[in-house]
Amino acid sequence: MNRLAGKVAMITGAGRGIGAAIALAFAREGAAVALAELDLDTANATAERIASEVSGARAMAVKTDVTQSASVVEALKQTEATFGPLDVLVNNAGINVFCDPLTMTDEDWKRCFSVDLDGVWNGCCAVLPGMVGRGRGSIVNIASTHAFKIIPGCFPYPVAKHGVIGLTRALGIEYSPNNVRVNAIAPGYIEMQLTLDWWDSQADPKAARQATLDLQPMKRIGQPQEVAMTAVFLASDEALFINASCITVDGGRSALYHD
C-alpha cells in the first residue's frame, strides 16, 4: 500500500479496461489520478467507482482526445490545477485497427496511428517540459506483444505498437539525464468486455473460450489488474533504475515457439 503516495498521475483512456484498472490501482497505492478519456461518461463512472472503493481517493475525469495535442495539454493543465505537478503519465489509450495491408484504406491507417502512436507522442510532448524542468517523472506507455510479434491480418496495429517501443526507448535515453524515466508494458491477451462478448456470440461459447485458453501457456488470459500492478511498479520509486525498457505481461505466450 501507498507505493505511489504523494504522486500525481494522469492516465489516458482510463474510462474502462486496462486504463480503468490502472487508475484504480494507482489510487489504491495513494496517487491522485486524472482519468483523461474521450468518453467522459465512462471516465466519470470510473472516477466515482474509485471514490467509493478507495477511502480518501483523489480522482477526477477529464475529457481528452489524445489525437489532439491541444486537448492533452488542456487535460494536463486541469490535472495540475487540481492536484499539483504531474509525476506520472500513463499513455494507455489505444484502439485495435486490424486490416489486410493491401485492402486497408488510408483512413484506417490514419485512425490507427492517430491514437496508437501520435496519441502516445502527444502525451509525452505535453508532460515532458514540466518533468524535465522538475528533474523527475515517469512515463509508462502501454504497448502490446504486437510490438514484437506479428499476427497476419492485424495490420497496421503492430506497426504503431512497434513505434511505441521505439518512442519509449528514444525518449527514455533523451531524458535520462533529467531523471525522467520512460518505459513500456507489452500486455498479451487481456480480458476485456469485447472478449467476453465475442465468446458469448459464438455457437458454442464454452468451446470458443477453451480454444482461446488452450493457446496460452498458463491456460488462461490475463486480467487488467495484472497489467495495472506492473504499471504501479514502473511508476513507483521501486523502479528508479528501470528506463527505456519494456515489461511483457503475457503469461509467457510470446516466448512460446509452437502453438
Ligand SMILES: NC(=O)c1ccc[n+]([C@@H]2O[C@H](COP(=O)([O-])OP(=O)(O)OC[C@H]3O[C@@H](n4cnc5c(N)ncnc54)[C@H](O)[C@@H]3O)[C@@H](O)[C@H]2O)c1
Ligand atoms: N486488451 C488487450 O488484450 C490488450 C493487449 C495488448 C495491448 N493492449 C493495449 O492496452 C491499452 C488499453 O486497451 P483496452 O483493452 O483496455 O481497451 P479498451 O477499448 O477497453 O479501452 C480503451 C480506452 O481508450 C479510450 N480512447 C480511445 N480513443 C481515445 C482517444 N482518442 N483519446 C482518449 N481516449 C481514447 C476509449 O474510450 C477506452 O475507454 C491499449 O493501448 C491497447 O492497445 C490491450
